[in-house]
Amino acid sequence: MSAEPNAINQKPLVDRSSMPRLARPYRSALATVVAGFVLSAILFFLVLPTLVIVPISLNTAAYIDFPPQGLTLRWYLQYFNDPDWMAATFFSLRIAVATSLSATVIGTLAAIGLVRGNFPGKNLLHALSLAPMIVPHIVFGVALYLVFAPLQLTGNFFGFLIAHTVLAVPYVLLTVMAALQRFDFTLELAALNCGASRTRCFVYVVLPNIAPGVAIGAVFAFLASFDEATVAFFISDTGGKSISRKMFEDIDFNLTPVIAAVSTILVAISLLLMATIQHVKCRREL
Amino acid sequence: MIGQALTLKGIRKRYKENLAVNDVSIDIDAGEFVSILGPSGSGKTTLLTMIAGFESPCAGQIAIGGRDITPQAPNRRNIGLVFQRYALFPHMTVGQNVAFPLRMRGIGRAPTRDRVKGALELVQLGAYEDRYPDQLSGGQQQRVAVARALVFEPPVLLMDEPLGALDKNLREAMQFEIKRLQSKLGATVIYVTHDQDEALTMSDRIAVMANGNLVQIGRPTDIYQSPVSPFVADFIGRMNFIDCDYLGSEGGEGVVLLAEGLTLKTPLPGPIDQAKIKAGMAVRLAIRPERMSLVQAGSNGAIPGRVEARIFVGSFQLFLVRIKSRGNPLVQIKIAATGEMPVADAGDEVGIRAQTAAIHIFPGQGGQ
Amino acid sequence: MGVSARHYSPALSLTLIFPLLLLLLAGFLYPIGLLIKLSLFNPDLDFSSYRRIFEQPLYLDVIVRTVKIGLVVTAASLLAGFPVAYAMTLPKSRINTIAAAAVFIALWSPVLVRSYAWIVLLQRNGVVNRIFGELDITPAPLKLIHTEGAVMLAMTHVLMPFMILPIFAALRAIPAEYVRAARNLGADRFSTFLRIILPLSLPGVFAGCTMCFILAIGFYITPALVGGPGTLMMATVIGQQATVLLDWPFAAALATVLLAVTLVLILVFRKTLSFNRGFDNVG
Numbered sequence: 055m056s057a058e059p060n061a062i063n064q065k066p067l068v069d070r071s072s073m074p075r076l077a078r079p080y081r082s083a084l085a086t087v088v089a090g091f092v093l094s095a096i097l098f099f100l101v102l103p104t105l106v107i108v109p110i111s112l113n114t115a116a117y118i119d120f121p122p123q124g125l126t127l128r129w130y131l132q133y134f135n136d137p138d139w140m141a142a143t144f145f146s147l148r149i150a151v152a153t154s155l156s157a158t159v160i161g162t163l164a165a166i167g168l169v170r171g172n173f174p175g176k177n178l179l180h181a182l183s184l185a186p187m188i189v190p191h192i193v194f195g196v197a198l199y200l201v202f203a204p205l206q207l208t209g210n211f212f213g214f215l216i217a218h219t220v221l222a223v224p225y226v227l228l229t230v231m232a233a234l235q236r237f238d239f240t241l242e243l244a245a246l247n248c249g250a251s252r253t254r255c256f257v258y259v260v261l262p263n264i265a266p267g268v269a270i271g272a273v274f275a276f277l278a279s280f281d282e283a284t285v286a287f288f289i290s291d292t293g294g295k296s297i298s299r300k301m302f303e304d305i306d307f308n309l310t311p312v313i314a315a316v317s318t319i320l321v322a323i324s325l326l327l328m329a330t331i332q333h334v335k336c337r338r339e340l
Numbered sequence: 341m342i343g344q345a346l347t348l349k350g351i352r353k354r355y356k357e358n359l360a361v362n363d364v365s366i367d368i369d370a371g372e373f374v375s376i377l378g379p380s381g382s383g384k385t386t387l388l389t390m391i392a393g394f395e396s397p398c399a400g401q402i403a404i405g406g407r408d409i410t411p412q413a414p415n416r417r418n419i420g421l422v423f424q425r426y427a428l429f430p431h432m433t434v435g436q437n438v439a440f441p442l443r444m445r446g447i448g449r450a451p452t453r454d455r456v457k458g459a460l461e462l463v464q465l466g467a468y469e470d471r472y473p474d475q476l477s478g479g480q481q482q483r484v485a486v487a488r489a490l491v492f493e494p495p496v497l498l499m500d501e502p503l504g505a506l507d508k509n510l511r512e513a514m515q516f517e518i519k520r521l522q523s524k525l526g527a528t529v530i531y532v533t534h535d536q537d538e539a540l541t542m543s544d545r546i547a548v549m550a551n552g553n554l555v556q557i558g559r560p561t562d563i564y565q566s567p568v569s570p571f572v573a574d575f576i577g578r579m580n581f582i583d584c585d586y587l588g589s590e591g592g593e594g595v596v597l598l599a600e601g602l603t604l605k606t607p608l609p610g611p612i613d614q615a616k617i618k619a620g621m622a623v624r625l626a627i628r629p630e631r632m633s634l635v636q637a638g639s640n641g642a643i644p645g646r647v648e649a650r651i652f653v654g655s656f657q658l659f660l661v662r663i664k665s666r667g668n669p670l671v672q673i674k675i676a677a678t679g680e681m682p683v684a685d686a687g688d689e690v691g692i693r694a695q696t697a698a699i700h701i702f703p704g705q706g707g708q
Numbered sequence: 709m710g711v712s713a714r715h716y717s718p719a720l721s722l723t724l725i726f727p728l729l730l731l732l733l734a735g736f737l738y739p740i741g742l743l744i745k746l747s748l749f750n751p752d753l754d755f756s757s758y759r760r761i762f763e764q765p766l767y768l769d770v771i772v773r774t775v776k777i778g779l780v781v782t783a784a785s786l787l788a789g790f791p792v793a794y795a796m797t798l799p800k801s802r803i804n805t806i807a808a809a810a811v812f813i814a815l816w817s818p819v820l821v822r823s824y825a826w827i828v829l830l831q832r833n834g835v836v837n838r839i840f841g842e843l844d845i846t847p848a849p850l851k852l853i854h855t856e857g858a859v860m861l862a863m864t865h866v867l868m869p870f871m872i873l874p875i876f877a878a879l880r881a882i883p884a885e886y887v888r889a890a891r892n893l894g895a896d897r898f899s900t901f902l903r904i905i906l907p908l909s910l911p912g913v914f915a916g917c918t919m920c921f922i923l924a925i926g927f928y929i930t931p932a933l934v935g936g937p938g939t940l941m942m943a944t945v946i947g948q949q950a951t952v953l954l955d956w957p958f959a960a961a962l963a964t965v966l967l968a969v970t971l972v973l974i975l976v977f978r979k980t981l982s983f984n985r986g987f988d989n990v991g
Binding site for chain 3: 082089092093096097099100101102103104106107110159160161163164166167168170171172173174176179182183185186188189190191192193194195196197198199200201216217219220223252277281283284287288298301302305309313314317320321324325328329332
Binding site: 392393394413414415416417418419420421423425427428429430431440441444445488492 | 883885886888889890891892893894895896899903904907908
């Protein structure tokens with residue numbers, strides 16, 4: 055540092071006293087208000103679509119009407135009483151549950167193999183197993199359609215199951231692999247040292263600790279199937295139609311508030327499931 | 341000289357129910373090196389945070405060079421701060437890091453370049469200007485942090501346990517460096533640490549804090565030799581504590597009863613404790629291990645005891661002796677190793693002596 | 709190679725991953741392989757489908773439009789999403805909880821539902837037009853739906869959470885000490901944001917932009933519902949060719965082009981994407 059006498063320490067190096075003293079707090083207050091306004095607008099934009107369908111579903115008018123004229127549950131009743139809607143709903147539910155089960159089993163086993171295993175091509179398989187998340191659903195959907203259609207396999211339960219399991223497995227893989235990697239490996243070494251065999255070690259020590267991760271993966275798999283619209287669109291037909299395909303068709307040809315009612319139910323299911331997961335995650339605070 | 345005086349008056353900070361800093365007042369002279377020493381939770385880091393301006397005190401005033409800075413925002417206080425983990429900006433080179441405060445003050449390119457060079461030369465890192473922080477070792481990052489804090493010549497420099505992450509040898513070298521810089525620049529430094537050795541070796545004065553209170557402030561020798569409470573006595577250096585009863589004063593000295601028929605001469609209670617220590621009350625004696633000596637068992641005026649262990653620590657020996665007084669406490673005696681045979685062995689009966697002047701007397705259990 | 713407690717034997721590992729391998733081969737690689745084959749062989753090696761894509765102006769237009777919409781949507785998501793990500797990191801609990809809740813709701817509402825909601829909002833007698841009508845802002849209902857603007861708006865809404873989450877992760881990773889250090893060294897809040905927070909958030913920004921763009925060019929649902937004949941994107945054209953016009957080889961070619969572009973983008977930008985630590989950020 056220079057040897058010159060330091061006049062600097064008498065006052066701050068930048069003389070901010072030249073700025074008008076009053077303007078500063080007002081300027082920052084104004085900036086804060088504007089920022090708050092902009093942020094609120096963006097947040098409103100984020101939730102607006104989800105929120106707007108709820109009053110539509112409860113509106114007495116038969117056409118899309120806003121503001122709603124009166125409250126009624128008739129669109130929900132119509133949904134529950136309509137055989138087509140119910141068929142689609144149960145079809146989707148069955149597939150989602152089956153997908154959840156199969157994806158969880160296949161995914162958990164594979165996750166263990168990928169994290170703990172040692173075999174050639176491990177990294178390649180890892181990348182490949184995440185591929186369904188990367189490939190656009192339209193490509194996969196059309197590819198499946200081109201395979202199923204000639205074989206009359208559209209609308210088939212097992213066709214759907216395979217398709218959705220492929221789409222859901224990456225989610226299970228990610229969550230279970232993360233849980234396995236977070237798991238403190240020295241616990242396993244301690245168990246081995248205490249005399250447990252490899253299998254018992256896994257069942258008594260590892261599995262209980264990764265169970266929440268597996269459960270969360272199962273829920274992700276369920277939603278990945280239940281909410282999925284693109285692939286389901288292409289492999290549905292009159293014999294087996296997913297709820298998303300039916301929604302798609304009705305939006306094009308039969309736009310009534312029943313769709314809003316169905317939408318509200320779908321949103322409620324998704325948000326409730328994810329909120330439960332969030333709650334479980336927070337409580338465990340992994 | 342770049343340092344200015346720093347005054348803390350009645351600083352108080354409360355977090356919900358927790359009184360983190362309770363009515364702390366300190367006057368620091370320009371160019372002084374003051375350590376704030378205390379265990380974790382003592383409030384020392386909170387105090388530093390308030391001086392830097394990241395938190396406001398609930399009550400009290402902070403002044404630099406006579407100017408009240410309490411209401412000022414942290415970016416306008418012009419105080420140097422060295423963080424515990426350096427906080428070097430990873431996306432800037434060493435040179436850009438050190439130039440940052442000058443840029444914020446609108447100093448032109450040429451003078452900035454010169455001052456950055458000068459600051460880096462000061463910490464002996466002149467060749468590292470274009471490196472990035474993650475290419476530097478811990479000690480080097482430390483020095484860059486110091487350079488960045490000094491480059492704008494602040495009147496006061498705060499350091500928050502800056503050497504905690506370094507290994508022992510490097511820490512000692514850095515302590516020496518920091519002192520050298522401080523005396524060369526005449527900077528006022530407030531140095532927060534929990535390491536009492538560091539505080540003792542580096543400071544002009546030490547402020548000891550516990551539970552948010554300033555317990556004692558003074559020169560290192562005063563703190564070491566005249567601790568004002570058992571806490572301070574124990575926090576700085578090793579201390580032996582012996583509980584006994586105060587019998588009264590006799591000929592300008594105090595007399596305590598250690599056990600049946602065993603008395604000891606002590607200094608009179610200090611002015612603070614005089615009110616609390618009366619004849620018949622329990623008191624606590626504090627004696628440094630190096631101020632006690634081992635003598636033959638049964639010697640006149642010696643406290644009897646039995647050696648439980650003898651520990652060789654290189655330059656000295658440590659004897660753990662169980663003495664025959666109330667509670668049978670274990671005391672440590674520190675004796676310089678002289679190359680001769682050990683003074684006593686485990687199992688030996690011995691006597692312990694301490695000079696009256698080396699004994700500190702405090703109120704018994706319940707007193708601070 | 710010695711035996712390690714840490715790893716399972718190759719035999720055991722292969723058994724564990726076998727179901728996944730089978731699933732991927734039969735259920736994923738086979739259909740896609742068939743798709744590619746169909747685009748090339750008809751039954752002999754034939755590039756006519758690909759030539760059609762790149763020679764006919766209609767399809768070139770579609771490609772250009774898809775890229776354009778992708779870029780616009782990515783930029784809009786960045787502009788609108790960054791403040792939200794920043795709000796999610798603010799220490800005052802109310803603001804960041806509200807922001808996090810809004811992102812949560814947007815992210816986990818099914819895409820189909822959200823797209824349908826945009827129809828409800830933008831259609832001729834939809835919410836927006838009704839409100840404009842009540843307030844006499846415009847004389848006649850505006851044509852909002854089935855326009856390119858509607859597609860961009862709806863897609864921005866759908867993709868914003870995928871921009872917000874990586875940026876949030878990057879912002880959250882910035883140690884609070886850097887901000888304090890900058891303030892102590894004399895930077896006001898604006899300078900601190902510009903010189904410290906913004907540069908250090910860039911990995912998240914890049915990850916978010918990459919993800920958004922890749923998702924945008926392959927999107928089907930939203931453009932199909934909200935768009936119209938004048939707003940054809942790659943995905944809608946593919947769907948049309950496959951199910952309506954039944955020109956399967958051509959649909960396969962279009963799909964293969966889209967797939968190839970996606971893969972190339974991912975390979976080129978995989979470094980930025982690897983910042984995004986997968987599902988820990990989501991949900």
